[in-house]
Each structure stands twice: as C-alpha cells, then as structure tokens.
Amino acid sequence: MAPAKTIALFPEASYGAALNCVGIAQELRRLGHRPVFLCHPGFSGVFAEYGFAEYQLTEADAAPTDWTEFIERHQDAFRQTPLDQLESYVGPTWEAIVDTAMRVEEPLRQLLARLKPDAIVLDNVVMFPAIANAGVPWIRVVSCAETEIPDENVPPYLSGCGDNERTAWTVFAGRYEKTVAPAHRRFSAFMAECGLKAPAAPTFLDLSPWLNLLLAPEIIRHARRAPLDPQNVVFLDGCVRHEAPYTPPRFASHNDAPLVLTSFGSLGAMDVAMTKRMIAVFATLPYRFLVNAGHWREDYRDVPDNVFIDSWFPQPSVVEQASLFIHHGGNNSFCEALYYGVPSLVMPYCWDGHDNAARAAETGVGRRLNRYDWSDADLTAAIEGLLGDQAMHKRLKANAVKMHKAAGVTRAAQEIDGLLTGISR
Template identity: 30%
Template sequence: MTKQKTALVSVNAGVGHVNACVAVGQRLLDSGNYRVVFAISELLKGKLKAYSFEEALIPEDIPEVVDPVKCFAKKLLEMGMLTDQTPIEMLKHSRKGPVDLVQLYKKLDKDMEQVISDVKPDVILIDHLFCVPSVELSGIPLVWVWSSIPLFLNDDDERLPPGASGYSVNGNRDEWKVYRELKYEANISAWNEWNDYIVLKGCPPLRDNSFITAHKWLTVYGYPKEIDYTDIVPMAKNYIQFDNLMRRENNNIEKFEIPEQLKDKPGKLIYFSMGSMGAVNVENMKRLCTILAKSKHRFIVSKGPKHDEYDLPDNMWGQSTVPQVSVLPLVDLVITHGGNNTITETFNYGKPMIVLPLFYDQFDNAQRLQDLGLGIRLNTYKCTDEEMLTAIEKLLNDNELNEKY
C-alpha cells in the first residue's frame, strides 16, 4: 500500500478563505492519498477537525480565545468597512490596513517556519493576502488556492478594471487609472516594507504593488467560466480554473428542510444572507428585513453573529447561520453580499442573484453579474423599498434569465 503524503494548508482565517480551502482539502482526503493538516489561527480551534482534518494551531496575541467571526467583524467595523462608502472612499480611508498586515504576516512567517518543521509536509497549499517566505523557501512544492475573484490575478493588466473598484469592464478607463494610482499610494509604504523583508529572507523581489506570488506557482481558483474575465484577458497556463471551490457540509449537519412556518405560506422561496461579516451591521439588517417583509414571498435568513439582537417578520425564518450549500438548491432567488463563495455556489445551483456589496471583491462580483445580465446590483445601505421589491419580481419572472441559469 502506498504511504499517504501530507498536505499542509495555510489559510487566512476569514470564513470565505477557509471554506474554499476546506473544499480543496476534502478532495485531497477523498483521493485517499493524503492526510490534510490545516495551519490555522487558534481562534478557529476545532473547526477543521469537524471535516476530518488535522490542525496545527497558530497562536494569537489575545487575552482569551473569542468568537472568530465577531473578532474579525469588529475589526471591519473599526476600519469603517461596513458603512455606506464607495470603493474609492474605502480605499482612501483604509490606508492603515496594509501596514498592519505587514506585522501580522511577519509573525505568520515565523510561525509557519515552525509548523513546516513539525508537520514535514510533502506539499503546501496557501490562501493568503501576502506571500509567506518560510513557505516559498522551504523547497516543498507550493500551490496557491485563490478564493477571491480572478480579477486580482491580473490586477496590473490595464485591459481590466482594478480589483475591488467595482468598476464595469465597459467603464471609464480614466476612473480605472485614478483608482490604480490611489491604490498604489495606499499600498506603497507597506509594499516597500514587505518587499524589503522577503528579499532579506532570500526571496526574489515582488512584482510592483503586489504582495502575492501566485503567478510563479500552480494556482487554483474557483469562478464560473460564464462570468470569468477570460473573454478579455486569457489566464496564464499555471492558473487552473474550477467553476467553484465548494465544500461539502460536514456529517454533523442534518439535511436541511424548509421550516414548517414557511412550508404552507404562499410565494417563492428566497435566501437572504449578508455573510458573517455584513450581518454584524444590525441596523442595516433590520432595515433590509423591513423592506423584505413587504414582499409576497418567503425568506430563509442567515442572521449572523448578532442574531439575538433582532427579530424576523412573519414571512421569514432564520438562524445565526444556516447550511448554505444545503439551502441553495431549495430556493428560487438569492439576495447576497456577493462574497466569492456565495457567488460561485449560487451559480452552481443556477439561482439568480441580487447583490448588495459591502467591500473588496464583492463590488466586482456585483458589477460583473449586472454587466452580463445575470443579476442586479443594488446599494447595500440606500436601496429603496421599490428598488428591492422590483428587483425581486424582475428576476423571479425573467424566464429567459432563469433558462440561462
């Protein structure tokens, strides 16, 4: 019998990143050829064991282990990322972010050096915002798992709008240029510091204004072909596209059935989720639920970590979290923040989308779907009753669109 190899997965502790890497890890386990070890923040202790993975915990400088979702959401709230700002306003107001990340990744680099020594992997998979020198210099085969949109993999190509801008591929290129210049200014201090750091460690210099090295390694990413940007810029041969990186729910979660209180009610069934981060803005969740209460349809709601701070109207049922990949096949429409996992999973099940973007690649996903006539982008904080209710009816009754899906 062939001895199992060891795959070490190092992943950003964000929910979307982890879910995508879980999907890849599950396929490695399915092959029977690998044991899979996740190098993960101690904030997520035990979360990966539920999927039959091993865990190598990265210590955190915190007084006690807290709810990771609330921890990360608190950081986003403090950065102003969950407020009514345009992408370019967010870029102007979040310039400290990259500088803070440099210190976090220096720590991760040292931690990963120890993890690699302890685990002795045969292959390393990473999903991070920065490259990790201890991984790149280990001499162990490396695979990037890219859980964000592919736009960032070609972010320096002027044929495409800059990532996180939310600009249309058919938009004003002068606006693209302004955004890129602001992004460069926002990142240059952190980029210089990180580039100096990795060069001192023995790595080649980074590409200008980029913190990652996915272009040098085998990289897998999840994004449906129908909405990928390859019609404008073909991907390099080392980038391997999958329609999604969709995890299976673990065996501890029962098959989802439509809740009794919604079963006999009239109307279509709609899934509403602003993601674990977006849902912490309780006032906006209450505002959106008030609008949706005026709809004749039924709603399954992912209420988020502050689920106990608001009640749902009669045409809704929800919990703090719901098993999304089990819910999606049952619904007729999805109202989402536009995170990459939700976009690709929803697309996999052929459901039209209303996208209410909050930050980062969510703006790009929302605009891409709207450009292609596959969904509707609305302002997360300012959409009116009429805009939302009209969008719902438009998508539910668009027979041509539903045939495409």
C-alpha cells in the same frame, strides 16, 4: 494516484477562503491523502467540524489580529464608494495583513518544520516567506474575484468597475498604488530579510510556479489580453464544498412560495440595523426568507411570519433549494449561486464584493444594489425582478449543469494529486 501525502492547507482568516479550502480538502481526503489545516486564532474548530486535523497558528510577540474588531472599527467605510474606501479601509487592511504575515513568520516556519508537509495550499492575498522557503511545492488558490490577477483587459482589483469604465480604471489604479505603497515597502523589506524578492508593487503575492487554482466560472470570466498559462493556472468553474442536507423550517405562511436566502458573511452580519430594515421589506412580500444573522442572532426579536433567522446555515445546501440569493459579493457565495443556477442580488460593502457585484450585473447573472442607498421600492423591485426573470433563470440553470459537470473541487484535488505524482516520479 500518488501515495498518500500530507497536504497543509492555509486559508486566510475569512470563512470564504476557509470553507473553499474545506471543499478541496474533502476531495483530497477522498483520493487517499491527509489534508491538515493551519488556522489563524479564532478559526479553531472550523476545520475539525469537517473531520480535519487543525493546527492553530499563534502570532509572535503580539495579540492576534481580531478581524471582527477590525471590521467594527471600519464599518463607516462601508457606506463609501470603492474609490473612497482606499484610504479609509483598503490601506489599513493591507497594513494589518502585512503585520499578520510578519508576526506569524516564525511560528509558521516552526510548524511547517514539525509537520513536514509534502505540499502547501495557500489561499491568501499575501506571501508568507516560511511557505516559499519550506522546500516543498506550494499551490496558490484564488478564492477572491478573478480581478486579483491583473491584466490590461481586467478592471482593477477592488475597484467595482465594469468593463467599459476605462477612465475610472485609470483613476482607481493610480490611487490604489499610492495607497498601498507604504504597506508594500514594509512587506518588501520583510521579504528581503527572509532572503526573498517581493512581488512587484502593488502586488503582494505572485502566481505559484507550481500550480494556481482560480474559482472564476466561465460565465463571468474576463477575456484577458495576456491569457494565463494553462500549464500552471487552472480555472475550476467554481469550487463548492459538500455540506449536510438542510430542511427549511415550516413557516407560519407562504410555505409554497419561492425561498430567498440572505447572507452577508460572518462580518457583514454585524450591520443589524440594515438587516432589520431589509426584513421590514421582506414582511410585505409573498416569499419565504432565510436570514443569516451570524453572532447577532439575539438582536432580532420581532420576526415576520415569512422570515426565519439563524446564526448559521449550511449555505450550499440552502442555495441549492433557493430561488434567489441576496449576498455581499463574497466569491464563495457568488460561485455557489452560479453552481446551483440561482440569481444573485449583490449588495457589496468591501473588498472584491464590489468587483463581483459589477460582474453579476454586466454578465446578466444577477443585479447590483447599493448596500445603503436604496428605498423599500428599490429592494422590492430588485427581488421581484430577479425572481420573475425566466430568461435569466433558464440561462443560469443551463450554466449550473456545466459547472456540476466540471466538478471544481474534484478537479482541484486531481490537479494537486497530479502535481505530487509528477514530482514523486
């Protein structure tokens, strides 16, 4: 093991990336290193809750991007197909991401100069010049779907296409490149101002020359035409953090029934009307349901006896006890379900959730259900079908044994430690 190093982790402003990095940081700390977090406004306290030092990154000359407000303004887009979302959501999102990267450049440069980290872990979808120019190794973490790293045999990123929908790949890829072109031109000019060459369009972040960590477990991995270089690309087979134990509440009924967790992430929870519609179906089923309502917990008044609603759950600890996980296709949620051998009912609404929904269905580890276009009978059939699919459960449990043995967070920390050991010799 290398002597203790200061390792700065910089996840994007999403709980998926943030909590994925927490898992890696927990293992780095166990190895004797000093992980610290650079965090966007609004995430202060998230990392301190796990005992890590955190440094808030302010945005220069403007109010920070309020991603909750951004999502609220674009909620209507979530009813659209991935192709239609390109104009209504994906394009504006890339513009906002580039804006954020530009505004944090100077504060980030100053913060890194003050912290003097030995390495930087970047879990994001865009390059920050201050990181490339920091003079220390940077490690890329891909906590989104594997589709983020393009390949001729991998469906286009954010398309929600299956492996056999090649015509749709071509249509989506062409429109995607056209949609993100304005944001990429601004990004390229910004990178040039900082003395760097931008990644080739339509990409905003290249692989790191030092180390890249991908979460995609083997059971859902794509067969690439050009395999990624094992010298600096490591598949972690999931990357699940340690959480506090969780004891499910005592329900008024169905206490011996299978437990189902429903969580659409910190932003997806804002669609209260859709969640209430689901709860009305849950009330008719002989199972226990935990529902993550996020900041909107107080919007739920009449709750069925077999449903418990809260604003937050220690998700890995709950998934471990669940028989089914209903989620939006966030990569952390998807990997946690696989890590604990739990089938997924994926109801995506944006970004790589579409890709993970398609992959869950075509690899037989879950089902995909349109987030809005479903009947009570559709939702009931999906839940009962997944809970009753014993062949799927058996296969998932066997895969969970493999993923536990692979110990993704431990492997991630060891790879980072090994990189620093090699450099210090």
